[in-house]
Amino acid sequence: MMDWFIAYVESVMRLAAPLMFAAMGGLISERAGLANIALEGKLLVSAFFAAAVAAWTGSAELGLFAGILSGALSGWIFGASTVWLKADHIVMGTAFNLLVVGVIPTLGKAWFGSSGSTPALGSEARIQAGIGFFVAGVFLVFVLSEALRRTRWGLRVHSAGESPDALLVQGVNPRRVRIGAACVAGALAGAGGVVLSLVQGSGYVRDMAGGRGYLALAAIIFGAWKPFPTLIACLIFAAADSAQMLLQGKSIFDVSVPASLIQTLPFLATLAILALRRARVSAPRAINQAL
């Protein structure tokens, strides 16, 4: 029983890591007033580029670097295009996610001859981190919670989401703050993508984020746009996710549970949690408003 429990907790920690990075990234950009439905796309982009670079160079470090860099770059592309084009953030985010779904297989076919995936990586090109990324993620939550409250950058991010005009009065361009936050968000989501393809997986597989970007967004909403409650929500989702993985192929009371039904568990858990709480009360005031 104890072994089983320890294995379960470890699996929760592993599965929570990409969610936590994506959620913290999303939290920064949402606090800056940039609604970030594009998290899913950023996870996919960085997972793909990390795996592609790791496959070419055989180096896990370069893969990690490429993943974070591609995440930051795609964050910039999403942030800059949304802010400068004065577009609706949700529509632009949908466009970004669609773009990623189309571009990755196109690049995959051109580079690796396979439109779905990158070549499987050997152990030297993967990152053997165990729960290292989970620890790093928890550390990140502490840092972020302090940074948002006590640093100049954190306060600017906060104002860009609550009242961009106040920033203008101070001589700070809220557009730049938002784009900067989008870059940081992209880099963090990029780290999450690296965990998907280099730590948990061995290479990129089509659609490997499997909705984690959206779960991260749900975690932010449930966490009322605050780092620690968001972390808790991530852990709950990860717990449902690893329960789902444990239950697959097992039978409960002699009734075998079909995999496809069990896979809905994290999403049903998310819906149940969201149903418990009124959300709009605590959303940043200027979210999804053009500047």
Next chain:
Amino acid sequence: MKFRSVVQSIRAGDVIKGLSLGSGMLLALFAVLGLALLLGENAFEVARIIWLGAWGSSTAMGYSLYYATPLILTGLSVAWAMRVGLFNIGAEGQMTMGGIAMVALGILWKDLHPVLAWPLALLVGAVVGAIWAAVPAWFKVRRGTHEVLVCILMNFVAYGVGGYLILHVLRNPESQNPETLEIGSGFHWPPLSWVGGQSPLNATLLLAIVVIVVFAWLGARTRFGLHQRWVGGASEFAARSGISPQLHQVTAMLISGALAGIAGSSILLGYLHKAREGFAGGAGFIGIAVALLGGLRPWGVLAAAILFGGLQKGAIDLDLDTEKISRDLATVMQAMVVAAVAALPILNEFWSKRLDPSTTWGRRLHRYLDRIRQVGAP
């Protein structure tokens, strides 16, 4: 004289709108062909393959219209919700569940006569789609959760539940493929071979067009449609006029879900006569691009859906006829179209500045429009 009066009614604002949309679409097209060029393909060749693949023969045209049929319904579904201020990104899940419900009915009640089977199947699909859409509507109204998030979560639940129903409950045990039993012949919609040649194009295209006509009338000519648009465009005004925005949002979401629920009919009732896992094939998501490109208007949705159906068919030929690119290029194109429509405010601003009456070109445009108006005068 209808045409002349239409031409006479053109205002400078319409010209600016048209230029914005046109330039946005051109930019999107350039971006996609640029990507093909970057990957070492001849951009003109790519454009030619897509065009001929889509409209080169009557069978190709039939396939394009066949792909367009579900897009007409999902596009209208997304557009109707968006006009009321809701972003229904859950059409994919609603289409999946509605479609499975239609097939389940067809399997359970095999010998039903077409007179009853056709409307009943559509009704069941619409109701189940609406039920699936009721969840985000409830969250929106009662919990204030953004409908996009709940819709996406419901999509994932639909994949799981739909997969379970297809693979375990309704599965055809004799088939090697993961697919359901066949529906009764009373539920089959006939093929439209006089238009589509050898393609799977079927009579559900006519159904989709009828739905477009009905909703064009409902949106533009009825009090209900007007109130729906008030809630989307001027919710404060609507609320002060005694119209409940929440009630109208829920209604719009249910209508949207019902439309998405019957969107699978062309694939399931018209062609396959059974359900396969993943039969929706992204039509719910492409519906977003269709709705935006169609300007959220029923007739615009019809035109955009036919365009995108052709794009989808033409892009399939890229798999065979080019070395380096695949049908995924169609998705890139759809994404760029959505981005271009999202950028319309700034394009509008750009063209308004260029065509302001104080500029040379603006003066010319206004003078030209004035002349048209005078020529037509009695």
